[in-house]
Amino acid sequence: MRVTLIDYGAGNVPSVERALQRLGAETERSCSAQDITAAQAIVLPGVGHFSALVRALDQQKIRQPLADAIQEGVPYLGICLGLQALFESSEEAPDLAGLGLLPGRVCSLPCNVKLPHMGWNQVALAGRGSQLLAGSGSSTFFYFAHSYAAPDSNGSTVATCFHGAPFVAVLEKENIFGVQFHPEKSGDAGSRVLENFLRMAMAA
Amino acid sequence: MSLARRIIPCLDTDGARVVKGVNFAGLRDAGDPVALAARYNTEGADELVVLDIAASRDRRPTFLETIRRVAAELSIPLTAGGGIRTLEDGRAVVRAGADKITVNTAAVARPELISELSREFGAQAVVLAIDAKRQGDHWDVMVRGGRESASLDALEWARTGVSYGTGEILLTSVDRDGTQCGFDVALTAAISGSVSVPVIASGGAKLAEHFVEIFREGAADAALAASIFHDEVQPIRPLKEFLAANGIEVRLPC
Numbered sequence: 001m002r003v004t005l006i007d008y009g010a011g012n013v014p015s016v017e018r019a020l021q022r023l024g025a026e027t028e029r030s031c032s033a034q035d036i037t038a039a040q041a042i043v044l045p046g047v048g049h050f051s052a053l054v055r056a057l058d059q060q061k062i063r064q065p066l067a068d069a070i071q072e073g074v075p076y077l078g079i080c081l082g083l084q085a086l087f088e089s090s091e092e093a094p095d096l097a098g099l100g101l102l103p104g105r106v107c108s109l110p111c112n113v114k115l116p117h118m119g120w121n122q123v124a125l126a127g128r129g130s131q132l133l134a135g136s137g138s139s140t141f142f143y144f145a146h147s148y149a150a151p152d153s154n155g156s157t158v159a160t161c162f163h164g165a166p167f168v169a170v171l172e173k174e175n176i177f178g179v180q181f182h183p184e185k186s187g188d189a190g191s192r193v194l195e196n197f198l199r200m201a202m203a204a
Numbered sequence: 205m206s207l208a209r210r211i212i213p214c215l216d217t218d219g220a221r222v223v224k225g226v227n228f229a230g231l232r233d234a235g236d237p238v239a240l241a242a243r244y245n246t247e248g249a250d251e252l253v254v255l256d257i258a259a260s261r262d263r264r265p266t267f268l269e270t271i272r273r274v275a276a277e278l279s280i281p282l283t284a285g286g287g288i289r290t291l292e293d294g295r296a297v298v299r300a301g302a303d304k305i306t307v308n309t310a311a312v313a314r315p316e317l318i319s320e321l322s323r324e325f326g327a328q329a330v331v332l333a334i335d336a337k338r339q340g341d342h343w344d345v346m347v348r349g350g351r352e353s354a355s356l357d358a359l360e361w362a363r364t365g366v367s368y369g370t371g372e373i374l375l376t377s378v379d380r381d382g383t384q385c386g387f388d389v390a391l392t393a394a395i396s397g398s399v400s401v402p403v404i405a406s407g408g409a410k411l412a413e414h415f416v417e418i419f420r421e422g423a424a425d426a427a428l429a430a431s432i433f434h435d436e437v438q439p440i441r442p443l444k445e446f447l448a449a450n451g452i453e454v455r456l457p458c
Contacts, residue, residue, distance in 0.1 A: 014301055019279065047303075048326030111400070114425065116328040116371050118402050120208040120250055120455040141208060141455040143281060145303075145328040163207060185281045185303065187245075187457055 001202045002026040004039035006066070006082075008046075008056035012184060016045040016079065019184040023195050031056075033065040039074055041201035042066070045184070046081025050106065050148070051093035053081045067099050073175045075201035077194075083171065083178030084150055092148050101176065104151035113164035115147045121181075123159040123169040130158035132170055132177055132196050140189045142169070142181035149180060175204060208455045209419045209447070210250035210426035211440055212404060213433040215240060217286075219256055219263035220270055224431050234434050241274040244433070247440045248457045251281045253374070253428060255306070257349065259287025268300045275301025283331055283374075291320045298325060306374055308333040309347040312354045312361070315368045322369030331404075332370040334358055336391055337378040343391055350378045362395050373403045374428065380408030384432070387414055392422035404428050412438065412446040419452050 003020055007013050007029040017027050020043070028035065036042065044066075046053050057063040070076045078086055087098045090106035098106070109117055120141040125133065133140075149167035161169035161180065171178045177197055183190030215222045215237050224234040237254060244252055254274055256267040264287075271284050284297045285306025294305045305325070311317050311332060321330045335350045336343040336358040343358035354361075362373055375395050377388035387405045396403040402425035405418045409429040418424045432438040444454045 012303065015275065015278075015303075018276065048329065049323070052324075052326075114400060114402050116401070117207065118328060118372060119210050119425065121206070141457075145281070147327070182281075185279065187279045189457075191279065 001040065001198060002028060003041045003043055003198070003201070004035055005029050006036070006042065006044045006062070007031050008053060008060065010045055010047050010053070010081070012045045012047045012079070012182065016043060016184040019191060019194055020198070023191065023198055025198055031060045031062060033062050036062055036065045036069055039069060041075045042069060043077045043079065044082030044085065045079045046085065047145070047182075048081065049092060050081060050084060050090040051096055053085055054093070054096045054098060057085075063099070067101060070099075070101055070176060073204070075175045075197070075204050076177060077197045078178040079184070080146055080180060080182060083180055084148060086176065086178060087150055087153070090148060102153045102156060102173070104153045106148050106150050108148055109167065110164035116145055117147065117163040118145050119143070121161050121163065123161045125159050126157050128158065130170055131172055131200055132179065132193050133159060134196050135192050136189060141186070142183070142189060143185040144181045146180060150178070206453050208250070208453045209424070210404075211415070211444060211454070212251045212253055212426055212428040213240075213244045213249050213440070214253040214255065214406070214428050214430045216255050216257045216430055217267065217270060218258045219266040222434065223257065224434075234431065237270050238273045238277055240434060242277040244440065245278050245280055248444060248455070249280060249440055250426070250455060251283060252278060253283045253306070255284070256286030268296055271297060271300035271302055285331070285333065290317070291324065294321045294325070298329070304329045304331050304372070306331040306333045308335070311365070312345060312347050312356065315364060318365060318368035318370050322371070327369050327371035330370045331372045331374050332362070332365040333374040333376065334362060334365070334395075335376045335378050338391075343394075346378050350376070350381070358391070359394060359398050362399050366399050366401050370401065372401050373399060375403055375405055377407040381406075383408050384410035386410070387418040387422060387424070387427065389417055389422040392418060392424050396423035396425070402426065410437065412443050415443060415447060416450045416452065419447070
């Protein structure tokens with residue numbers, strides 16, 4: 001199984017790469033339309049500002065190839081900003097468009113709590129179960145570092161987290177997977193999530 | 205379900221080795237950073253901080269190599285710093301595998317450094333390290349390894365740092381550092397109450413009760429210590445179990 005890691009310069013690409021390789025996956029770092037079009041599975045690790053990510057997608061001319069690949073059914077895992085990028089837009093950069101594969105706008109977490117939401121938190125299953133969270137107990141902690149969060153979108157939310165308000169922690173919709181936390185920084189619990197993604201991508 | 209309070213071991217290095225000592229005096233070797241990092245990763249540390257306390261230009265490549273080797277051992281977040289003066293310094297540290305960058309003296313001299321780093325890597329990646337020392341009715345910001353006063357009020361500076369885009373504050377009490385008589389609760393509570401970002405308390409920890417106190421009364425979001433973890437005076441797992449037994453939310457890995 002080869003995973004195409006979209007490398008737009010985000011700081012966490014090496015650690016995501018290492019975490020996938022530890023699980024036996026072959027990885028290629030790329031930012032080219034050609035590689036994305038040919039990808040067997042795509043992981044978009046993202047950290048930082050929404051504008052940095054979507055601008056990079058445009059500069060590298062990979063916005064459309066990425067959206068096409070995902071719509072054609074290539075298994076996709078978006079991490080943190082990689083999840084947020086699936087939506088139409090974000091309050092963090094109101095003038096820029098996201099990939100628009102899921103409806104809605106990414107919004108700021110409430111300001112009555114400390115932001116960024118930084119550290120280890122637990123998630124609650126939303127009801128229909130989660131493939132990514134298979135094998136994770138309800139008291140499992142994952143590492144978060146963000147100030148913005150995705151809206152619930154057509155029932156794609158499979159788990160929520162709470163910081164001042166509930167927000168989307170994990171979403172799954174057919175071949176589209178997204179986690180607001182950083183599995184590559186979440187110890188064994190995070191490794192299990194990546195392993196689940198690899199297994200599903202392989203079965204696809 | 206709520207955000208867990210974090211326990212963070214800190215590796216003070218001379219670039220290559222972990223060292224111990226107060227204010228650069230009587231430094232002694234305290235071990236291999238890579239071996240310590242691997243140990244903390246499995247023992248349930250929530251994050252790791254690696255600092256270059258020598259921060260000399262010619263040792264920089266050695267420190268970056270240390271970050272690379274430490275990062276390879278970790279599946280938890282890594283913060284690195286010491287001597288970060290420019291955006292380019294920050295980039296080098298992130299490229300070597302750090303998730304967050306700490307800035308201190310250089311940010312006091314030029315606060316724009318914070319916004320430059322924050323714009324490039326996001327606020328969550330920029331940690332403002334403040335060394336504070338009691339001065340009458342307030343706390344003074346100290347620079348150059350805690351030896352020199354910056355003639356700046358610590359509360360004021362913390363708020364300024366946040367306005368420039370820092371996502372977290374690493375607050376060290378110069379008065380308590382190395383004393384092992386407990387964190388500075390008053391200082392931490394004052395800073396934590398006046399900023400909107402998480403605060404990591406540092407300096408003075410020895411007993412498990414000190415950690416309970418800094419979370420309960422100091423409103424710290426995380427607590428950092430060095431030698432008590434390296435020497436296993438306070439091993440991480442039992443410390444977290446003690447905190448949990450005292451009603452403090454912590455992550456207990458399976």
